Amino acid sequence: MPRDITSGLAEPDITINRRALTFGEAMAVRVAVSTFRIQLADEAFREGLGRSLADNYDRLLAGVERTMLTKGTA
Numbered sequence: 001m002p003r004d005i006t007s008g009l010a011e012p013d014i015t016i017n018r019r020a021l022t023f024g025e026a027m028a029v030r031v032a033v034s035t036f037r038i039q040l041a042d043e044a045f046r047e048g049l050g051r052s053l054a055d056n057y058d059r060l061l062a063g064v065e066r067t068m069l070t071k072g073t074a
Helices: 023-039 043-049 051-069
Strands: none
Touching: 023 051, 043 051
16 A cells, blocks of 8 residues: 555555556546545536436445545555
């Protein structure tokens, strides 16, 4: 789990194409997922995407978000 050496904060382990993301990169991914889910709460935004696509994004990203925010067992 990447940690910020100054604050001690931790971010989820995220690996893309066999490369583990740094603390800052993992934080950026986590914030991007959460921000997109917040946008999906806006009905006009959902309508613009299409109801089915928006529902799928929200469902799948909720799972990603839960995984990122749940402490793993090490």
